[in-house]
Amino acid sequence: MTVRSKQPWYWQWFVALLLILFGYLVGYWQFTGGDYIGLIQSVNSLLRDNQQLEARTVYRERQLQVERAAQQSLADELAALQDENMELKSEVAFYRGILNENSATGELKLHSFKINKGKLPDQYEYHVLLIQSGRHERAVQGDLKFGLAALQNGEEVSLPLMDGIVAIEPVKVNFKYYQRIDGSFVLPPGISKPSVTLALTEKGQKEPKIRQKLDLPK
Known part of the structure; x- marks a missing residue:
């Protein structure tokens, strides 16, 4: 006849806690060893994409500034030409008025x-x-x-x-x-x-x- 000693109840809880901790460590290892590295790579890729997007945005803004400056320059030039045209028309009317011999x-x-x-x-x-x-x-x-x-x-x-x-x-x-x-x-x-x-x-x-x-x- 074998006599087995009965373990205290808190010992069973301790074993259960060890098993839970072991499972957590295994999951953390898997996460840090695989998925975490992939996540870091994804983040780095997103950062690179963001930098490229910012660079394209800055380039486009500079293009827009150049285009706006060119448009303003053309508008100013057109206004100057229109003013000059009006002056020429006025001068033509002036000389025609003088030379009119009707x-x-x-x-x-x-x-x-x-x-x-x-x-x-x-x-x-x-x-x-x-x-x-x-x-x-x-x-x-x-x-x-x-x-x-x-x-x-x-x-x-x-x-x-x-x-x-x-x-x-x-x-x-x-x-x-x-x-x-x-x-x-x-x-x-x-x-x-x-x-x-x-x-x-x-x-x-x-x-x-x-x-x-x-x-x-x-």
């Missing part, structure tokens, strides 16, 4: 009257272009006078156009084809809603042949 006699015209802001405060520049279209058998002679219309203390007033010190004298006009008149003036203080008046009176005449009024640019 009229039996010469016809005096105000081709353009422009006012631009000057470099100093309250300073402005004026540009006038007079032409004679049709036949140019006689010269146009006369006086071109400038004036200033404005509101002062709530009332309309007519003032001489000043160059900053003295009044601008009438400009002598004498031409067969065209004449340009350029100059500058300064606004006096205490006025509002100013505009420049222009009047051209031919020699021997009492009434102006041409009158024009132009508001100042803001």
Whole structure:
């Protein structure tokens, strides 16, 4: 008859715990020996792909910047060409107006009257272009006078156009084809809603042949 000693209950739990730990170690070894290495390789591959993607993205962004710069340059060039084309058309119209001989006699015209802001405060520049279209058998002679219309203390007033010190004298006009008149003036203080008046009176005449009024640019 064999007598077996009965093991304590906690010993059985200890054996079970050893078996569980052994299984965990085996699984961890498999994971670190196989799947883990594959996972690391996958991560490295993804990192390489990401770096390549970032490089392509940076390259594409630079391409887009170059394309945008080229497009802006083309747009600026096109705008400059359009402005130049408008100027050429204006010049063509100007010379055609001068050379137009449909009229039996010469016809005096105000081709353009422009006012631009000057470099100093309250300073402005004026540009006038007079032409004679049709036949140019006689010269146009006369006086071109400038004036200033404005509101002062709530009332309309007519003032001489000043160059900053003295009044601008009438400009002598004498031409067969065209004449340009350029100059500058300064606004006096205490006025509002100013505009420049222009009047051209031919020699021997009492009434102006041409009158024009132009508001100042803001």
